[in-house]
Amino acid sequence: MIKFKSLSAFPITPSDSEGRVDVAGLRGLVARLAVAKVNSIGLLGSTGTYAYLSRSERRRALDAALDEVGGQVPVLVGVGALRTDNAVRLAQDAKAAGAAAGLLAPVSYTPLTEHEVFEHFATVSRESGLPLCIYDNPSTTHFKFSPDLIGRLSRLPNIVAVKSPAPEPQAVAGHLADLRRNVPEEFSLGYSVDWQCVEALIAGGDTWYSVVAGLFPHTSMALVRAVRDGNVAEARRLNKRLHPLWGLFTEFSSLRVMYASADLLGICRAKPPRPILPLGDAARQRVADIIKTLDLQ
Amino acid sequence: MIKFKSLSAFPITPSDSEGRVDVAGLRGLVARLAVAKVNSIGLLGSTGTYAYLSRSERRRALDAALDEVGGQVPVLVGVGALRTDNAVRLAQDAKAAGAAAGLLAPVSYTPLTEHEVFEHFATVSRESGLPLCIYDNPSTTHFKFSPDLIGRLSRLPNIVAVKSPAPEPQAVAGHLADLRRNVPEEFSLGYSVDWQCVEALIAGGDTWYSVVAGLFPHTSMALVRAVRDGNVAEARRLNKRLHPLWGLFTEFSSLRVMYASADLLGICRAKPPRPILPLGDAARQRVADIIKTLDLQ
Numbered sequence: 001m002i003k004f005k006s007l008s009a010f011p012i013t014p015s016d017s018e019g020r021v022d023v024a025g026l027r028g029l030v031a032r033l034a035v036a037k038v039n040s041i042g043l044l045g046s047t048g049t050y051a052y053l054s055r056s057e058r059r060r061a062l063d064a065a066l067d068e069v070g071g072q073v074p075v076l077v078g079v080g081a082l083r084t085d086n087a088v089r090l091a092q093d094a095k096a097a098g099a100a101a102g103l104l105a106p107v108s109y110t111p112l113t114e115h116e117v118f119e120h121f122a123t124v125s126r127e128s129g130l131p132l133c134i135y136d137n138p139s140t141t142h143f144k145f146s147p148d149l150i151g152r153l154s155r156l157p158n159i160v161a162v163k164s165p166a167p168e169p170q171a172v173a174g175h176l177a178d179l180r181r182n183v184p185e186e187f188s189l190g191y192s193v194d195w196q197c198v199e200a201l202i203a204g205g206d207t208w209y210s211v212v213a214g215l216f217p218h219t220s221m222a223l224v225r226a227v228r229d230g231n232v233a234e235a236r237r238l239n240k241r242l243h244p245l246w247g248l249f250t251e252f253s254s255l256r257v258m259y260a261s262a263d264l265l266g267i268c269r270a271k272p273p274r275p276i277l278p279l280g281d282a283a284r285q286r287v288a289d290i291i292k293t294l295d296l297q
Numbered sequence: 298m299i300k301f302k303s304l305s306a307f308p309i310t311p312s313d314s315e316g317r318v319d320v321a322g323l324r325g326l327v328a329r330l331a332v333a334k335v336n337s338i339g340l341l342g343s344t345g346t347y348a349y350l351s352r353s354e355r356r357r358a359l360d361a362a363l364d365e366v367g368g369q370v371p372v373l374v375g376v377g378a379l380r381t382d383n384a385v386r387l388a389q390d391a392k393a394a395g396a397a398a399g400l401l402a403p404v405s406y407t408p409l410t411e412h413e414v415f416e417h418f419a420t421v422s423r424e425s426g427l428p429l430c431i432y433d434n435p436s437t438t439h440f441k442f443s444p445d446l447i448g449r450l451s452r453l454p455n456i457v458a459v460k461s462p463a464p465e466p467q468a469v470a471g472h473l474a475d476l477r478r479n480v481p482e483e484f485s486l487g488y489s490v491d492w493q494c495v496e497a498l499i500a501g502g503d504t505w506y507s508v509v510a511g512l513f514p515h516t517s518m519a520l521v522r523a524v525r526d527g528n529v530a531e532a533r534r535l536n537k538r539l540h541p542l543w544g545l546f547t548e549f550s551s552l553r554v555m556y557a558s559a560d561l562l563g564i565c566r567a568k569p570p571r572p573i574l575p576l577g578d579a580a581r582q583r584v585a586d587i588i589k590t591l592d593l594q
Contacts, residue, residue, distance in 0.1 A: 110552055120572035275403070
């Protein structure tokens with residue numbers, strides 16, 4: 001896992017109404033990310049609708065992305081599933097295909113206990129041999145990791161990183177300190193929730209797992225470079241400039257805004273998997289205006 | 298939909314570690330329910346692990362249950378799925394097999410809007426022709442229905458009932474009144490959350506969608522009969538007697554307790570789908586003691 005201020009870009013996975021992945025569209029998205037020299041690609045994350053796609057379609061998407069980047073950029077891939085046996089199979093597929101790591105979320109229907117989540121991760125790790133990033137995303141999985149559980153998982157051989165939802169800026173340093181106390185030194189601590197990630201990087205987080213970077217990698221790389229160069233004021237200025245976009249993300253979800261953006265820009269023609277619906281016309285117009293005003297790229 | 302104080306019994310769906318349904322075990326469970334003359338069977342509900350089973354296994358379970366009851370008891374069946382197209386297929390399967398109705402939960406990963414849930418239900422209803430019961434279960438789906446949304450759905454041709462989580466006893470009359478104002482007179486208002494359902498029936502709820510009845514139908518029918526006969530004091534006494542069981546349900550979840558109970562009684566040998574784990578030895582012993590002390594049957 002990359003251990004310096006880095007950007008992991010999470011593209012959408014264009015697919016048709018039956019859940020068949022548009023491989024050409026995905027290649028186009030991934031090629032943009034390679035050109036922008038993001039540090040890694042987070043394929044089939046939550047915004048990449050992994051939860052809505054079959055095992056075979058997930059394998060098609062992974063093969064296409066790996067072929068497109070041709071080893072230039074490490075590809076992390078979502079291997080989460082509701083059943084442990086299915087998550088094992090997906091992680092085995094990812095290992096066989098050549099993914100750098102798997103992103104494993106504790107997808108739930110019946111709420112899970114800490115013990116159950118520990119055993120789920122231990123089983124997927126042991127039976128796949130794939131390096132794993134703990135995908136902590138309570139807004140979709142409805143499971144909340146404690147620092148103690150992350151600590152116990154971090155001591156398993158192939159669990160190498162965690163992607164946590166970034167807390168409010170004033171809480172992020174404490175959050176990082178709580179985790180650092182529990183994990184080995186080389187364990188990577190990264191963050192999602194785009195609008196709070198610049199502060200998480202400034203506070204010492206290793207990676208920004210970014211939705212916006214999946215479509216606008218240049219804009220996102222500029223923020224990460226400013227932090228990496230120690231130019232905190234510039235990073236904050238750039239982040240503040242994106243506030244209208246963050247407002248759309250909180251109002252409509254970053255997933256819906258990214259689908260509208262990709263369509264507006266003609267990068268790919270895809271709708272989110274139903275029951276998720278595309279944004280309505282008024283919201284879509286606001287997205288178009290903000291892309292233009294902020295010159296997102 | 299049955300419109301008087303009635304009991305819908307939700308059995309577990311025994312399956313092996315690969316998600317293959319134990320059809321003989323399921324037939325045994327369903328036969329017990331038919332003998333006890335429950336008013337309906339809620340096959341493949343949340344406790345019936347519908348979310349963890351493939352379409353073909355769900356069809357196998359449904360065919361076996363329908364064959365076993367031979368028309369003696371209406372069978373409602375869970376048709377929920379994360380994708381709308383998959384929910385449509387499951388509802389079409391249920392209609393073709395001869396289920397009395399489908400139980401449709403708004404299963405989510407990306408959090409859904411009211412508009413998306415309305416369209417999801419409208420599509421499944423329209424494309425299957427199956428009568429549907431709205432399966433409102435926010436602890437697993439993470440979507441909360443408003444009375445207004447239930448009202449709008451209740452005016453679609455084939456949406457005939459709602460199964461709501463029963464609120465605290467002091468709130469249930471108000472909850473029922475809120476719903477009644479929004480739905481047609483013949484629309485059925487029923488409740489889950491076993492330990493609060495007797496009060497919901499007393500307050501005027503139509504149906505108790507019951508986990509405990511899936512394994513202990515005689516014990517559960519006694520409560521429903523007391524309410525139906527207007528013997529409120531007796532219904533409350535019987536419900537109070539079950540408090541130690543309700544305590545186990547809230548501590549470990551009714552699903553885990555039901556798996557342990559079925560195993561302890563030798564009714565079927567099944568473990569919940571992993572990552573969900575069977576209860577540990579100490580908890581299992583407490584379940585055994587309570588089954589015996591309360592003479593559950």
